[in-house]
Amino acid sequence: MSARIYKPSKTAMQSGRAKTHRWILEFDPEEPRTIDPLMGWTSSRDMKSQIHLRFPTKEAAIAYAEKHGIAYHVHEPHERAPRRVAYADNFKADRRFPWSH
Known part of the structure; x- marks a missing residue:
């Protein structure tokens, strides 16, 4: 029984x-998923795959895993580099891309 600890990324929606901003502890699958021959649905007998524990910090998630004897691996988030752009830059005379009209 092992788990992964990660910080979710921003969705496209x-x-x-x-x-x-929260960290999630999610158990790794112990059994592979199977396909139901009649309906074609994907199913699993692994109940731990439905558990997602949320923690305010990475340290709290690690402390929980160590307290309960859960083997874990941490996935560090990729921080985005913010790009500051002013609305007035659209109207500069020395734009990189010329106006199309």
């Missing part, structure tokens, strides 16, 4: 960074 949102412009903000809501729900990306």
Whole structure:
């Protein structure tokens, strides 16, 4: 029984960074998923794959895993590099791309 600890990335459906500040502990699958021959649905007998524990910090998630004897591996987040752009830059005379009209 092992788990991974990670910080979720921003979804493509949102412009903000809501729900990306917490760390998640998620168990690795112990059994492979199977395909139901009648309906074609993907199913699993692994109940731990449904558990997602949320923590405010990485240290809290690691402390929980160590307290309960869970082997874990941490995936560090890739921080984005913010790019500051002013609206007035669209109208500069020395634009990199000339106007198309």
